[in-house]
Amino acid sequence: MGRLRVLERQLFPLGEEQIFELVSQFGTPLLVLLRERIIANYRAFQRFLPGVEVFYAVKANPHPLVVGLLASLGSSFDVASKQEIALVASFGVSPERMIFANTIKRREGILYARQVGVSLMTYDNEEELKKIARFYPEAQLILRLKTPSNGSRIDLSYKFGADPQEALELLQRAQDMGLRPVGLSFHVGSPCHNPKTYATALHIVEDVLEKAQERGLFLTLIDIGGGFPLHTYAVEGEGSLEAVSEILRPLLGAFLSRGFRVLAEPGRSIVGNAGILITRVIGKAWRSGKIWYYLDDGLYGTFSAIPFDKAHFSFYALKESDGEIPATLAGPTCDSLDVVAEDVLLPPLEVDDLIVVPDIGAYSWASATNFNGFDKPQVVMV
Numbered sequence: 001m002g003r004l005r006v007l008e009r010q011l012f013p014l015g016e017e018q019i020f021e022l023v024s025q026f027g028t029p030l031l032v033l034l035r036e037r038i039i040a041n042y043r044a045f046q047r048f049l050p051g052v053e054v055f056y057a058v059k060a061n062p063h064p065l066v067v068g069l070l071a072s073l074g075s076s077f078d079v080a081s082k083q084e085i086a087l088v089a090s091f092g093v094s095p096e097r098m099i100f101a102n103t104i105k106r107r108e109g110i111l112y113a114r115q116v117g118v119s120l121m122t123y124d125n126e127e128e129l130k131k132i133a134r135f136y137p138e139a140q141l142i143l144r145l146k147t148p149s150n151g152s153r154i155d156l157s158y159k160f161g162a163d164p165q166e167a168l169e170l171l172q173r174a175q176d177m178g179l180r181p182v183g184l185s186f187h188v189g190s191p192c193h194n195p196k197t198y199a200t201a202l203h204i205v206e207d208v209l210e211k212a213q214e215r216g217l218f219l220t221l222i223d224i225g226g227g228f229p230l231h232t233y234a235v236e237g238e239g240s241l242e243a244v245s246e247i248l249r250p251l252l253g254a255f256l257s258r259g260f261r262v263l264a265e266p267g268r269s270i271v272g273n274a275g276i277l278i279t280r281v282i283g284k285a286w287r288s289g290k291i292w293y294y295l296d297d298g299l300y301g302t303f304s305a306i307p308f309d310k311a312h313f314s315f316y317a318l319k320e321s322d323g324e325i326p327a328t329l330a331g332p333t334c335d336s337l338d339v340v341a342e343d344v345l346l347p348p349l350e351v352d353d354l355i356v357v358p359d360i361g362a363y364s365w366a367s368a369t370n371f372n373g374f375d376k377p378q379v380v381m382v
């Protein structure tokens with residue numbers, strides 16, 4: 001009974017009956033997206049960080065239902081490829097509402113951005129400047145800086161970001177090549193549970209801006225990236241958008257009052273807690289004295305969030321029981337790497353029982369494959 005109560009709290013507003021109804025209509029595995037939660041997350045961002053323009057990071061969940069909903073709310077978008085630009089544009093979003101926030105772009109991506117007019121784009125190295133000078137010299141350029149990732153699960157300044165010491169040279173280089181450097185960006189890592197990491201990044205930005213100004217390079221835009229926690233309000237041991245915004249609001253307010261445009265690229269904090277996966281037990285075996293449940297979704301599907309996003313999930317069985325036993329959960333593919341979780345406490349389950357996984361809306365379905373012929377889970381929005 002206790003477990004089902006937890007389930008109700010976590011999955012609100014999705015009740016047990018509705019889960020069974022959805023499953024009978026759409027089958028499993030099924031990713032259920034909560035429309036009201038996406039709307040609430042988007043609005044929370046606007047409320048907590050007024051004046052900051054939200055560019056939803058499409059990579060977190062590029063499902064057309066998500067992109068369409070956010071487009072209708074007036075969101076702007078962070079896109080990383082030609083395909084993401086085309087997807088967002090298909091919802092009637094104008095090119096000014098997109099930023100090409102990938103510092104290493106394919107040539108066809110740059111050409112497509114030029115063709116459709118997506119002119120804001122990031123860079124962090126000279127080779128990228130050469131490509132941009134060749135294929136889209138009128139683009140507005142944002143230099144991405146490497147900043148610390150303290151308190152973040154994924155470090156996004158390892159593969160990307162110019163060393164702040166090289167920043168002036170790279171800005172100057174852009175100017176000398178006849179290009180248009182307009183701003184600076186960073187990404188504190190994802191999710192970032194230490195709000196001070198944003199403050200540190202902004203101090204680095206301030207320092208570069210000052211030095212740039214001394215050289216006559218006047219920048220007017222800052223992009224604070226993503227990394228915002230999954231929850232709006234504090235959940236035990238985790239950061240919250242509220243806590244981050246308390247630190248950010250005064251700092252960003254100062255930039256806004258100086259006439260800067262301030263952008264953010266939240267992905268996880270918009271869709272992460274708006275996704276619930278319903279998966280089914282398709283097989284069961286005892287191996288070396290342990291119970292294994294085989295599910296119809298695995299590491300090559302929605303649970304790709306585990307290897308790629310280092311995610312940890314909670315699992316709830318839709319079954320009343322007096323006792324629980326530690327179980328291994330495995331995916332449906334023939335790869336023995338496809339083990340989703342071990343020692344998960346669950347009631348004894350049978351083939352066809354359902355397992356529900358909340359907070360799985362970001363970097364999950366997005367990276368699912370159809371390895372071994374298993375389709376990506378269906379997605380519905382309720």
Ligand SMILES: Cc1ncc(COP(=O)(O)O)c(C=O)c1O
Pocket residue numbers: 057059060078101102156187189190191225226227228265266267268269
């Ligand atoms: C450039 C850029 N912007 C924004 C995001 C979204 O970050 P998050 O989902 O942590 O908000 C990412 C994530 O990888 C990113 O690489």
